[in-house]
Amino acid sequence: MKNTEAIEPTKELKISSPPTGFQVIAREFMKDKLAMFSLISLIIVIGGIYIWATQIDQTQLMRISLRDKLAAPGDKFWLGADKGGRDILGQLIIGARNSLNIAIAVTVITSIIGVAIGLVTGYFGGWIDNIFMRIIDFFITIPSLMIIIVFVSIIPKYSIIEFIMIMSLFLWVGTARLIRSKALSESRRDYISASKTLGTRNFTIIFKEMMPNLSSILIVEMTLNFAGNVGLETGLSYLGFGLPPSTPSLGTLVSYANDPYIMENAWWNWLPASLLILLLMLGINYVGQAIRRSADARQRLG
Amino acid sequence: MWKTIIRRVLVMIPQLFVLSLLIFIMAKFMPGDPFTGLITPETDPARIEELRIKAGFYDPWYVQYVNWIGNAFQGDFGRSYTFNVPVSNLIGDRALNTLWLALLSTFLLYLIAIPLGVLAGRFQDSFLDKSIVFYSFIVYAIPTFVLGLINLFFFGYELGWFPTSGTVDIKYDSGTAGYLWSKFYHILLPAITYALLATTGVIQYLRTEVIDSKSMDYVRTAKSKGIPINKVYSRHIFRNSLLPIAAFLGFTITGLLGGSIFIETIFGYPGMGQLFIQSVNGRDYSVITALVMLFGFLTLLGSLLSDIIMSIVDPRIRID
Numbered sequence: 001m002k003n004t005e006a007i008e009p010t011k012e013l014k015i016s017s018p019p020t021g022f023q024v025i026a027r028e029f030m031k032d033k034l035a036m037f038s039l040i041s042l043i044i045v046i047g048g049i050y051i052w053a054t055q056i057d058q059t060q061l062m063r064i065s066l067r068d069k070l071a072a073p074g075d076k077f078w079l080g081a082d083k084g085g086r087d088i089l090g091q092l093i094i095g096a097r098n099s100l101n102i103a104i105a106v107t108v109i110t111s112i113i114g115v116a117i118g119l120v121t122g123y124f125g126g127w128i129d130n131i132f133m134r135i136i137d138f139f140i141t142i143p144s145l146m147i148i149i150v151f152v153s154i155i156p157k158y159s160i161i162e163f164i165m166i167m168s169l170f171l172w173v174g175t176a177r178l179i180r181s182k183a184l185s186e187s188r189r190d191y192i193s194a195s196k197t198l199g200t201r202n203f204t205i206i207f208k209e210m211m212p213n214l215s216s217i218l219i220v221e222m223t224l225n226f227a228g229n230v231g232l233e234t235g236l237s238y239l240g241f242g243l244p245p246s247t248p249s250l251g252t253l254v255s256y257a258n259d260p261y262i263m264e265n266a267w268w269n270w271l272p273a274s275l276l277i278l279l280l281m282l283g284i285n286y287v288g289q290a291i292r293r294s295a296d297a298r299q300r301l302g
Numbered sequence: 303m304w305k306t307i308i309r310r311v312l313v314m315i316p317q318l319f320v321l322s323l324l325i326f327i328m329a330k331f332m333p334g335d336p337f338t339g340l341i342t343p344e345t346d347p348a349r350i351e352e353l354r355i356k357a358g359f360y361d362p363w364y365v366q367y368v369n370w371i372g373n374a375f376q377g378d379f380g381r382s383y384t385f386n387v388p389v390s391n392l393i394g395d396r397a398l399n400t401l402w403l404a405l406l407s408t409f410l411l412y413l414i415a416i417p418l419g420v421l422a423g424r425f426q427d428s429f430l431d432k433s434i435v436f437y438s439f440i441v442y443a444i445p446t447f448v449l450g451l452i453n454l455f456f457f458g459y460e461l462g463w464f465p466t467s468g469t470v471d472i473k474y475d476s477g478t479a480g481y482l483w484s485k486f487y488h489i490l491l492p493a494i495t496y497a498l499l500a501t502t503g504v505i506q507y508l509r510t511e512v513i514d515s516k517s518m519d520y521v522r523t524a525k526s527k528g529i530p531i532n533k534v535y536s537r538h539i540f541r542n543s544l545l546p547i548a549a550f551l552g553f554t555i556t557g558l559l560g561g562s563i564f565i566e567t568i569f570g571y572p573g574m575g576q577l578f579i580q581s582v583n584g585r586d587y588s589v590i591t592a593l594v595m596l597f598g599f600l601t602l603l604g605s606l607l608s609d610i611i612m613s614i615v616d617p618r619i620r621i622d
Contacts, residue, residue, distance in 0.1 A: 137313075141605065142321055143597040145560050146578060147328075150590060153582050154331045231445040238447050239567060239579060257451050258567075264459045271455070274448045285443040 028294035035290035042283040046100060053097040056090050058248075080268035082256060092272055095248040096280075099237075102164055103229040109168040111222050114175025119206050119214075121176075122183025132176070139173040152241040163243065167232065175221055182214050216295040223288035227281055234277050250277050306613050307606075314602045321598045322374075326367050329587040374595070380588035382581070389592045393574065397596075400566070400573035403496075404558045406489050410497035411554065415504035416547070422505065423512025423543075424535055434505065442502040446495075446561050450568040453495050464491040492569040496561055504550055511543035545615045552608030556601045 029036045064086065080088050121129040151166045152158070186192065187210065195205050236242035237251025245252060253273035257263045262270065294300055373380070379389035422434040441449075457463045465488050515521055516539070524534045562575035570576075574593060581589035 138317055138320055141317055141598070141602050142324075143559065143594060143601055145563060146594050146597055147325070149563075149578075149582055150325070150328050150332075150594065153585075154328060227443065235445055235447055235564065239563070240583070254447065254451065257455070263451075263455060267455070270451065274451055277448050278444060281443045281445060281448075282440065285439070289439065 024300070025291055025294045028290050028300060032290050032293075035286055038283045038286040038290075042280075042287060045279065045283070049093055049096045049100065052093045056094055058094060080266070082253075082269050083259075083262070088253070088268060088272065091248040091253060092250070092276065095250045095253055095273065096276060098160070098243060098247060099230060099233050099250045100280075102160065102167075102233045102243075103226055105164045106167045106171060106229045106233070107222055107226045109164065110172040110225065111175055111218065113168070113172040115179050115211070115218065117172070118176040118179025119183050119211060122180040123187045123202070123206050123210065125184070125187075129180070132180075136173050136177055136180075139170065140177075144170040148236065149239070149241045152236070158244060160243065160247065163233075167229070167236075171225070171229070171232075175225065178217065178221060179214060182217055183210060186210055186213060216291075220288060220292040220295055223284065223291055227284035227288060230277070230280055230284065307610055310606050310609055314606065317602060318595075318599060322371060322595060323367070325591050325594045325598075326370060327363070329591050330363060330366075332585055332587050370591075374592070379592035382586050382589050385586075385589075389588050392589065393577070393592060393596065396572060396574045396577045399571065400562055400575065402485075403489050403493055403562070403565070403571065403573060404555070406486075406493040407496040407500070407558060408551070408554055410493055411500050411504065412547075414497060415501040416508065416544075418501070419505040419508025420512055420535065420540060420543070423509040423516075426509075426513055426516075431509075435509075438502040438505045441498050444499065446499055446564040447568060449499060450492070450495050450565055453491060454568060457491060488571070492565050492571055495569075496558065496565055499561065500554060500557055503553070504547060507550065508543055508547055511547075512539055515539045515542055549608050549611040549615060551611065552604040552606070555604035555607070559597050559600055559604075 029039060082088060082091070117132060121132045148166055148170055151169075152163070155162050155166070192205060192210065195209055200209070233242055234249070234251035234254065237249040238255045239251075240255065242251050243249040250273045254270050254277070256266075257270035257274075370380075379393075381387065382389050382392050385392055418434050418437075422431045425431050458465070512535075520542075521534060521538060524538050525531070529538075559575075562573055563578060564575070565571070566573045566575035567579055574596070577589065578593045580586075581593070
């Protein structure tokens with residue numbers, strides 16, 4: 001009798017061991033059908049775009065043929081053609097791929113910079129923290145959209161790489177501030193002090209012990225930033241300060257609507273791109289919200 | 303209280319200084335110079351050269367910077383080279399247009415967001431609450447220019463309910479009632495678009511605020527005194543939840559400025575945002591530098607305003 005009682009708790013302990021981060025997220029998605037639906041449609045749409053884009057010959061696509069100027073949707077062009085007689089559907093696919101690529105690159109770069117700066121300033125505090133906080137305060141208060149636009153207009157030789165660099169230069173700040181505040185409270189915890197007492201190197205503490213505990217916040221931040229970056233890139237391209245006009249982009253397609261004639265009479269030029277942006281933004285944001293809920297035990301549904 | 307404000311203002315000065323330095327150096331890197339636009343086949347290159355020397359084009363950059371900032375302090379940002387008028391006059395006209403748009407947007411924003419936020423909080427977890435939360439998520443996720451274009455297309459072009467560009471019909475004389483109405487009518491669609499996009503913050507804040515207040519002692523006291531439930535919400539909870547919302551005002555200004563670049567471009571509304579895009583395209587750098595400085599200043603002013611309201615409402619965040 002006594003023996004079984006001794007075993008019971010350990011058994012119980014095994015069953016109720018806290019679920020891993022991935023399991024929590026999976027459970028949240030099982031519970032929230034709309035989030036599941038968003039996730040699956042996002043995977044299908046984004047996967048479809050990348051696979052389809054490999055099948056499109058870009059030089060062929062961007063060849064101007066005035067005979068097909070503003071052709072309506074039909075057998076030759078499923079979604080019609082633009083002012084230069086170029087297929088809208090092809091531009092939509094290539095443009096979406098370019099926009100996604102840029103958003104992914106910017107998200108990865110800003111996360112790396114933001115996490116590194118956030119962790120170091122939050123962990124060490126003191127004068128390092130002071131200096132970086134002044135820099136971050138400055139970046140937050142400047143009208144960054146305007147400065148990005150001015151930057152884009154002064155770069156002489158300009159391509160996707162430069163564009164990614166310029167966007168990243170102004171967008172690491174939010175992540176850095178968030179990670180810093182979390183690292184600041186994390187660095188006061190007992191396990192960090194214990195590790196310090198044992199003589200672990202700072203580098204090891206920051207990146208091997210502290211960072212894994214911030215990973216759920218980081219995933220949420222990255223997802224929402226990704227959505228934000230898709231919006232910002234397409235917005236800048238819409239204004240004419242994003243990708244060079246020779247490279248198809250969702251924003252460039254939407255900017256065809258600036259011509260009132262096209263806006264009114266050739267909706268197939270700009271509406272599909274607008275709707276695709278809308279779809280991507282809603283999907284990514286909804287998935288991001290679901291992950292955010294699962295990272296916070298009080299808000300979880302599952 | 304005053305200590306807090308003065309401290310915040312003092313912090314603003316170095317920030318504006320660094321911003322001015324940054325934007326000045328960027329303007330120097332812009333291809334061409336203010337006189338490129340004046341070159342026609344008839345102009346004598348020597349005359350252009352003379353103008354350049356006279357304008358201090360060949361001075362060291364720090365001398366140029368000091369001259370520029372000195373003039374800027376006296377409200378003189380130079381001349382616009384595409385419009386050929388003083389920058390301050392040019393911005394003055396446009397700023398007024400942006401101001402009207404901003405005022406109407408802010409008014410509509412609170413008109414839409416306050417009832418929705420209170421209702422969502424009051425009927426927490428009901429179908430109404432879920433719909434409002436879903437609505438606020440959708441407008442949060444839509445990029446400004448996409449919603450702007452879709453609104454313009456459906457309400458402006460397809461349904462023809464709203465004018466599609468400009469600030470006023472030319473057929474009205476200034477000062478008449480028709481003129482004012484036409485002006486209002488032109489601002490309405492851009493203002494609604496902006497107001498819808500900005501509602502998320504206020505709705506979510508108000509909703510949590512109302513939900514938190516529900517379990518407070520003062521609400522329980524009011525309820526047990528026998529005050530009708532509607533009155534508890536309209537008098538007690540609403541008033542307490544509204545104060546923090548006032549602090550949003552500053553951030554609303556900041557958000558509006560960023561959004562004005564898109565909204566004004568889409569709706570062909572001649573405000574500061576549209577002027578900015580036009581002057582970047584025209585390389586009109588005296589206008590660009592002035593606008594970036596002005597937007598930077600207004601952004602700082604917005605966050606200062608929020609902090610001041612916040613410190614009036616919540617004494618804990620004052621620095622003493």
